[in-house]
Amino acid sequence: MKKVFFLAVASISLLATSCKKEVVKVPESKIEVPDELVGKWQIGNFSISNFSSYNGTRPANVTSTIAYKISLDGTAEQYIYVDANDGSDLQTLTYRKGTIVVNPNSKTWKFCPASGTFQKFQNGKKTTGNINSDGLYPKYAPAYSSYYLEQYNQTNYLGCTNEYSEDMLFKNTNW
Secondary structure, three states: OHHHHHHHHHHHHHHHHHOOOOOOOOOOOOOOOOHHHOEEEEEOOOOHHHOOOOOOOOOOOOOOEEEEEEOOOOEEEEEEEEEOOOOOOEEEEEEEEEEEEEEOOOOEEEEEEEEEEEEEEEOOEEEEEEOOHHHOOOOOOOEEEEEEEEEEOOEEEEEEEEOOOOEEEEEEOOO
16 A cells, blocks of 8 residues: 555646746856947837837838847846738747857857747737747847947848858837
């Protein structure tokens, strides 16, 4: 009888521990973010100031956009607007919040989102929700290399290469 009880308790304990959801810890910057990276950086022309109140009415001449808000303490936010332009009438807005890990010696940085939300607009219908684990760190962690700063017409730009070897040029902006 004691063996059966022990086996039952052991089985329940094993089942309980195997069903636990794995908690993924988002990395923290080991150093302060360099001043040159702190700020709001954007590629594209979607108005980030209207991000949370956007109602799906497509502005004229708007392009797909990616933007980051990077803070000195290593926290960061990412904003993405995509207009499908494939006849599907689909627009997607994603917002993620997490940390940025920077290595100023190798000129690399990586965004590690811990949470996020999305909005989809298609044929006049709006869908919202939370981003699942496939869209968060560690499965989703955009990495950039060879970052540099340049100034053109009194505007700062953050240049870098993404993990797909595409050159990126973020404009320093306010929203």
